[in-house]
Amino acid sequence: MAKSDTPLLDELEKGKWPSFVKDMKQAAQKSPMAEDLLRQLELSYKDKIGHWKHGGIVGVKGYGAGVIGRYSDRPDLFPNVQAFHTMRVNHPTGWFYKTDALRNLCDVWDKHGSSLTNMHGATGDVILLGTKTEHLQSCFDDLSAAGFDLGGSGSALRTPSACVGPGRCEWACVDSLDVCYNLTMHYQDKMHRPMFPYKFKIKVSACANDCVASIARSDFSVIGTWKGDIQINQKEVLAYAVSAINIQTEVCDLCPTKCMEWNGKELKIYNEDCTRCMHCINLMSKALRPGKERGATILVGGKAPIVQGALLSWVIVPFMKLEPPYTELKDLIDRIQDWWDEHGKSRERLGELITRLGMRVFLRAVGLPAVPQMVKAPRTNPYVFFWPEEIQKEVK
Amino acid sequence: MGVNMSEDLKKQIVDLFHEKSKGDKKMFYIRDVTKWLPDVDRHTIHDAVKVLLDEGALVYWSSGSSTYLVLAEFFPKEEGSRS
């Protein structure tokens, strides 16, 4: 048998699990780009260094985002990946496709690109990996004809994404799909024409399980929640008790605020202490349901550890009703982005800016009242919310 | 008046780009542009820059994570940068 070109990568085909090397080899059967990509990656494993040059072309008429330029630094060895640009395609909200839409998408990519895709990237977009500069516009035109558009990249509003929410999930407290789609359409200009200091991400989860990890991955997180009492069906609680789970140890003892009591017959919830974490509802979905008044908690500041360290989003609006056309939500987003745009340094994310200037300044600028739910951790200094003139007033 | 104002502003921005591009540095953040013109409203500058992008005087350059603006004549040919 012929000696393999890629002995190091071949290691990654071993084992029972899926392998990206297998997939790439399959694509390489018909795509010279995929073949050179494999060979360049093998060289990277050998040299222990990436062989990509970053950035450049944004490529498509009228757009400043959605194409991420990449070039090989060894085009002499791998001419087919001399240019290997990524196209970010705005995913259908909730990642629902009809098969013909998927087929069209793949046909476009077989025609213009390496045939390799990443379904889906961290932003939620369809990531089409590897096309040449001269294909960018025609690929975009074909994507448009198939009903697709590019997503955000660079210093723009990134493609908003949402959990599957009411599309499939009984726990949805808000219509995450509609919120996401509505914001996506409303903010087209901010996605396609980067004018921000840096990236800005919006993610929508319809309950605190936060399946899109909005709290960790977005500057502006929308997380479904409820007001009032968790709905209890005591008969179903009993059914759980005699069958599957130990209600005391698995439900009550793991409630983060210890606000549940179980006497063997009846479950009691002290709702005033419940933080609506979803734990008990997840375990006993037939017995417990979210309260009837539904809306969302709005949080800001989340980001991954690039430029500065990672941050989790924190609460700025404990409860907001979310109904189309989401005017209150959009007004808030506009005020926040405008403040960040005015004061943020280049490559400074919203959370970092608030940390630098303080919650007090942020809240005044966007016109939100200071409320206890904003305290990020117990024992952080609450006096941050007082302005000098207010203290003056008190002294008089 | 509005039209003239924005023509003036566009010219001002292009002139500033030429002036600032004299050295090795050719690529600027939108934030740099708003700093060059501290007396002009940010949003007005954004709008003027968008028109200049449409007209092709300025071009976007993106690393993928952040976006820069560059005079069309200085747009780097077919290459990326090591970062």
Ligand code: HEM
């Ligand atoms: C002039 C009188 C007092 C001053 C200036 C004062 C000052 C403070 C300060 C600065 C804190 C930290 C607050 C924070 O977490 O940011 C604190 C916490 C506390 N103080 Fe006082 N205090 C006073 C009187 C008292 C009295 C009379 C009691 C009890 C009878 C008390 C009990 C406590 C307790 C238990 C905490 C901790 C609260 C927590 O869990 O964070 N203090 N006090």
Ligand code: HEM
């Ligand atoms: C007899 C003198 C003092 C007493 C009895 C006292 C008592 C306390 C208590 C009980 C706390 C709360 C600790 C906690 O978080 O549980 C506290 C916190 C604090 N004290 Fe004092 N204190 C005294 C003097 C001072 C002085 C002289 C200063 C500053 C010059 C000071 C500054 C602070 C500050 C800044 C905190 C808050 C720390 C934090 O945010 O966690 N204290 N003090």
Ligand code: SF4
């Ligand atoms: S975040 Fe909640 S509502 Fe959305 S899919 Fe997950 S569990 Fe369901």
Ligand code: SF4
């Ligand atoms: S939702 Fe969470 S905090 Fe509320 S009662 Fe259930 S486990 Fe406790």
